[in-house]
Amino acid sequence: MVDCGAFQGRRQEADEKNRTWDGTESSVSATVLTHAHFDHCGLLPLLCxxxxxxxxxxxxxTRDLANLILMDSAKIQDRDxxxxxxxxxxxxxxxxxEPLYREADVIAAMEQFVTVSYKRPIFVSRDAEVTFYDAGHILGSSLARFSVTREGGGTIDIGFSGDLGRKNKPIIRDPSLIPPVDYLVLESTYGDRLHEPADDILNRLAQIAGHAVKHGGKLIIPAFAVERTQDLVFYLHLLSDQKRIQNVPIFVDSPMAVSATAIFKLHPECYDEETRNAFTKHHANPFGFNNLTFIENVEASKKLNDLTGPAIIISSSGMCEAGRILHHLAHTIADPKNIVLxxxxxxxxTLGRKIRDRERQIKILGETYIRRAEVEEIGALSSHADYNEIWEYVSGLDLKRLKKIFLVHGEHEAQAHLQEFLLGKGVQAVDIVKRGETYELN
Ligand SMILES: [Zn+2]
Incomplete structure (x- = not known):
């Protein structure tokens, strides 16, 4: 089995789907996890x-981040x-x-992990060998390449993209090309979208932060605790070094982001050259700098509300559905000096969507606010390849050998577009995978 994620979406619908999952545990001999996002690892404790x-x-x-994310989920389920x-x-x-699983179940699942470095082939069953390659998506993320021994000799080689990332993301390495395969199981999240160019990120961030600071306002950034927050810290560090943002206090207010950042620090084997050099040659810490403060406890978080003068606050949850970001939004959203990014x-x-859509009346924690704060957006920070980037990756494989691409992990329109796009580029066959269907490989 490759990945064992939880359904996410409308609460009741997702809960129903996760709860009625048949659990294919009796037929599974080994499980391979491509990365730690909840939609890839969320049901592992239930499986066990x-x-x-x-x-x-x-x-x-991936093991360390999955532990953090699953423990957090167990805690939230308990609280709910x-x-x-x-x-x-x-x-x-x-x-x-009842919760799907509890903290004790997460710990039990963690005992079943076997960790393997990138590019170190390992047999996961008598006739199936797996090798992990950089996916460039989040820390530890991988593409998994299977080499399965055929009955008559030789192998069938199958690539699983996991979530395919992007070039030039901060901290982690670019996606690396897997050796040729017969079949590719490919994600399709942005199968019908193109991202803004990444070069603009620093300019836009400097400009937006500069605007908030000039007016004495606060810049509030809702962000996921894993990867997005560390990326932002990395960019702000760069801007601060280059003196392109003024010397204002920057806060990362999320206990989970603090733990995630500690895990980032523990895994230099995942860094790209630039980040490695920062550590080994300059002994600089890309995850922290002078005017940056990580906030863990609730008291310190509350104190941020009394802060006068400009500041940058990064807080979770990413879609503003829960967590400390709600308090920061409640305190800042009615003031035109402030910016939500x-x-x-x-x-x-989600509340995040309503803010993004620039709705005037915003309900936060049961109270209605008139939004006067400005709303800005930087789309280029995505961790998923768009369809041009997907093609750039796929075109590096041996297309004569590649018999078929199976599309997974996407909404219907995105998959339909990507299917047509890849066929147009000359891929032999592209199937959109149906849930519950069996496909024969030969
Ligand atoms: Zn992911």
Missing amino acids: KKGYKGNIYSTAA AEYLRKQAARKGEKFTW IVGFMAKD
Whole structure:
């Protein structure tokens, strides 16, 4: 099995899907995890809880980040259960909802991990060998290349893209090309979209931060705790070194981002050359600098509300659905001096989406605010390849040998567009994978 993610989306629908997942544990002999995002690892504790006893193979950084993300999920599920139980009790209703898994289940799943470095082939069963290659998506992320022994001799080689990242992302290396394969299972998140050029990121960030500072305002950036926050810190560090942003206090206010950054520090084997040099030659720390403060405890977080004068605050959650970002937004959104900067995908029906759509009336924690703060967006920070970047990667493979591409991990329009696009470029066959369907490889 490759990846074992949780469904995300509307709460009830996602919960239903995750809960009724059949758990293919009886037929799975080994599990390979491409990276630590929740939609790739979120059901691993449930898999193990249902009786899976085999190994879970991943890079070391992926294991560490998965641990952080799964523990966080178990905690949130526990808190939700507690809250819903109290609500039901108040209404005199019967309450049966249980978390999918608890912290103890996460720890048990962690015991089944076997970590492997990039480009170190390992047999995950008698006839299947796996090698991880850089995916350039988040720390530890990989493409997994399987080499499966045929009954009559020889091998069938299959590539799994996991989530395909992008060139020139800060900290981590670019996606690296896997050796030729017969089949490729390919993600398609942005199969119908093109990103803004990445060169603009620094200019835009400098300009937006400069604007907020000049007016004595705050720049509020909702960001995911893993990868996006560290990328932002990296860029702000660069701008600060180049004296392109004024000397204002910068805060990363998210306990999870603090833990994630500690994991980033522990895995220099995942860094690109630039970040490695910063560490080894200049002994600089790309994850922290003078005017940057990481905030872990609640008291210090609350104190930020009393802060007068300009500041930059990065906080989670990424889509503004929960967490400390809500308090920062509540305190700043009505003041025209301030700017909210959107740097990531905002799903439908989230508070983040409403802000991105520049709605006037914004409801935060039960209260309605008139939004006067400006809203800016930098789209180029995405961690997924767009369709041109996907093609750039795929075209590096041996297309004569590549029999078929299977598209996964995308919404229908994106997949339909990517299918046509790849066929137009001369790929022999492209299938959009149907859930529950079996495909024969030969
Ligand atoms: Zn991902």
